[in-house]
Amino acid sequence: MPDQTPRLDRLARAATAAIGAVDGTHWGSAGLIAPGWALTAAHVVRTAGPDPYTVSLWNGRSVPARTAYLLTGVPESGPVPAESDIAFVRLLEEDTDHGCVWLSDRGDPPSRDVRAYGWYVAGGERTGELLEWNGLCAVAGNDGPYSFRLGPQTEIPKGASGGPIVDLSQGALVGLTKASRRTSEGDIKDGGRAVRATLLREFVSPVVVDPDDVLGPDPYYALICAHDRWHAESDLREGWPDVQGNLPGNGLPDSPASWSPGDRLELFELLAALPAPEDPTLVRTLLREVFHDRVKFPASTSLRHWRDGHGEIHQHRMQFMIEALPYLRYAKLVALAAGTMPDTASAASELARWVRRRKRRLGLETDVSVDQVALPRWAEGDVILRGGMNNTGVLRHSDGKIPQDPPPAAEHIHVGVFDARPGDGPSVLLELEPVLWSPSVSFHWRLCVLDPEHDDGAVVDSDESGDGIPADELPVRLQRPLARLFLQLDTPERRTPLEVVLPPEHFDLAVHHWLPQATVTDLDFSDPTCWPLGVRRQVVVRDASRRGGGDPLWEMRWKDTAAAAPLRALPTPPPGRVLRRAGLTGAGPDQVPVVCRPAADATGREALRMALESGHGIFLWNTGTHPPDGCDDRCRSFSGNAAQLLAAAGSAAQLPELLRVLRERIHRRDPHAYWAKPLALMYDDADRPLTKPAGVLDAP
Structure with missing residues (x-):
């Protein structure tokens, strides 16, 4: 196979631009991604705000440009977190002729060998001259879910930040340069860091910088469609697919049974004519159908465009003897799903016709495998919501205004109840580990996804270094990571529950009161996307000491209580009596402890501890204040209302949703x-x- 590097270089160089001030000061680099659009690192352009600057193309032409979209979390100064360090740049001259990189559709980590491209300002005899640069880099490993680390083989010059990084096995853009070489702990030098291109999928509700907002409500989907249409029109000969066909990361050698870059090009053009999936989990559901539900696709993987699903097939395609089969099955399912959407009949029919034409090249033995695929029932429109709202929304942006409470209601308010049970779909797991050596109450945190369809429980985001995050900073620090997971997992029929893992002495940490955003613009309290977490979704607490299971008393009592109905309240401690373990150990399967004190109270903490040691997996308690001189009418009222809540539950599994309903009524x-x-x-x-979490936490 001939070396494709020179051809790939020509394509990548033609799609690499320089970014700088109007006065000629060089800021960084960018990759041209679609007609009139470029991608760069957010730290390259953040100081410009909405003001125009200059993008210099490979052919020497300079055009005015403006930052169009950023992600939230870009600070005004200092390092930009990897999960926010990407920006959309709009060229302000229409019909500017330029090349475009090919964006990888895959979500798996890049191959070992990549090539970075960019521009830098020369020194020495050529001081001040803007020079083109590219260099071979080895991927040294992932650096969290949003970036990867580059080995020290090539020194990345200052000014290359934001430039494209092309996977030499795929022949596709997989990242943007974030930082050049630096000396880290122990005087170990790395080659630099890169932001993964999959961060593009986060642009569902970005910070809109460009007043024209030309990409509309879903900039990611609009940009990818423009990208795929450009390649379909421009890559007819000597383009990216032609080079990719000779690279090892693009499937088997070209034959009717293989899935070629040319097939991919044609399919992506057809997918670009379709609207975005109506349900953010639909693509994942179709993929499971492609593989007869034998492959698990993690719920934490964001699959927002039809082409994202195509990219996930690559890792599992050889489960079929004919490589093209899973791709054709997926394309047929997309055509069926799109056919149920309004005003898409023509585009869906065109996709279905293309599938039939491509299938004929494989022979009659593939007819059944492709023709008999069908949408899962829920994807055809079955709704399991009772009396509630089935609309989802996106977070809005901050301008410093604090939300005001709505006026109180005069009458009892009825709200919708979701027909959902814990464990019937994915949950977000937030593990908060107190930092023992911290001078104040601080936590390390981990975020996982618990999914009955994919039970690896892998950590998808975390901060387990240093002195942790102070308790009062947790709501703001975790807004973005939580919002990202909920955006990926929520469906019109189901809002993903949040399970908070804490040691008992910190049970009072009121995560259900956290806002999805600290301050919002023109907040309308009828907008569910602005509600506190416990109002929008089920939020429950779990005991950190039970990680790993293996407690027979807990398992036995859980089984009995889960089957009991109705439930009865077990006031703990009993009114006017001393708290004793025997009352909790001897409780019936239908009895649920109700503690009128917080965990911060010595008696309350002891009551919660005894309930846990007695095997109770379900109990209610008061996280607020308690009268200093013992229980009074407020405690009796609290316990009486809790008893009514338990009696109204048809089963223990209904309690998380009944509590959410109460919180919505309060709201x-x-x-x-x-x-x-x-x-x-x-x-x-x-x-x-x-x-149990793998490994141990860092000590200071």
């Missing part, structure tokens, strides 16, 4: 629900024990 200013404002629920499912 809507229903005075009849105010008693539940400090109410919290321990729901520690012994049928879904948590795995």
Whole structure:
């Protein structure tokens, strides 16, 4: 096979631009991604704001440009976090002729060998001259879910930041240069860092910088469609697919049975004519159908465009004897799904006709495998929501205004109830580990996805270094990571529950009160996307000491309580009596402890500890204040209302949703629900024990 590097270089260089001030000062580099659009690192252009600057193309032409979209979390100064360091740049001259990189559709890590491209300002005899640069780099490993680390083989010059990084096995853009070589701990030098191109999928609700906002409500989808249409029109000969066909990372050698870059090019053009999936989990569901539900696709993987699903097939395609089969099955399912959307009949039919034409090249033995695929029933429109809202939204942006409470309601408010049970779909798991050596209450944190369809429980985001995050900073620090997972996992029919893992002494940490965004613009409290976490979704607490399972008393009591109905309250401690373990150990399967004190209270903490040691996986408690001189009428009212809540539950599995409903009623200013404002629920499912975290935390 001849070396394709020179041909790949020509294509990549033609799609690499320099970014700088109007006065000629060089800021960094960019990759041209679609007609009139470039990608760069956010730190390259953040100081420009909405003001125009200059993009210099490979042919020497300079055109005015403006930052169009950023992700949230870009600070005004200092390092930009990897999860935010990407920006869309719009060229302001229409019909500017330029090349475009080919964006990888795959979500797996890049190959070992990549080549970085960019521009830099020369020194020495050529001081001040803007020079083109590229260099071979080895991928030294992943650096979290949003970036990867480059080995020290090539020194990346200052000014190359934001330039494209092309996978030499795929022949596709897989990242943008983030940082050049630096000396790290122990005087070990690395080659630099890169932002993964999959960060593009986060542009579902970005910070809009360009007042024209030309890409509309879903910039990612609009940009990718423009990208694929450009390649379909421009790569007819000597383009990216032609080079990719001779690279080892693009499947088997070309034959009717293989899936070629040319097939991919044609399919992507057809997919670009379709609207975005109506449900953010639809692509993942179609993929499971492609592989007869034998392959698990992690719920934490963002699959927002039809082409994202195509990219996930690559890792599993050899489960079919004919490489093209899973791709054709997927394309047929997309055509079926698109055919159910309004105003898409023509585009969906064109895709279905293309599938039939491509299938004929494989022979009659493939007819059944492709023709008999069918949409899963829920994807055809079955709704399991009872009386509630089935609309999802996106987070809005901050301008420093604090939300104001709506006026109180005069009458009892009825809200929708979701027909959902814990464990019937993915949950987000937030593990908060107190830092023992920290002078104040601080936590390390981990985020995982618990999915019955994919049970690896892998950590998808974390911060386990240093002195941790102070408790009062957790709501703001975790807004973006939580919002990202909920955006990926929520469906019109189901809002993903949040399970918070804490040691008992920190059970009062009121995560259900956290806002999805600290400050919002023109907040309308009828907008569910702005509600506190516990109002929008089920939020329950789990015991950190039970990670790993193996407690027979807990498992036995859980099984009995889960089958019991109705449930009865077990006031703990009993009114006017001393707290004793025997009362908790001897409780019936239908009895749920109700503690009217917080975990911060010595008696409350002891009551919660005894409940846990007695095997209770479900109990209610008061996270608010307690009268200093013992229980009074407020405690009796709290316990009585909790008893009514338990009696109204058809089963223990309904408690998380009944509590969410109460929190929504409080949010809507229903005075009849105010008693539940400090109410919290321990729901520690012994049928879904948590795995112990791998490794140990860093010591100072």
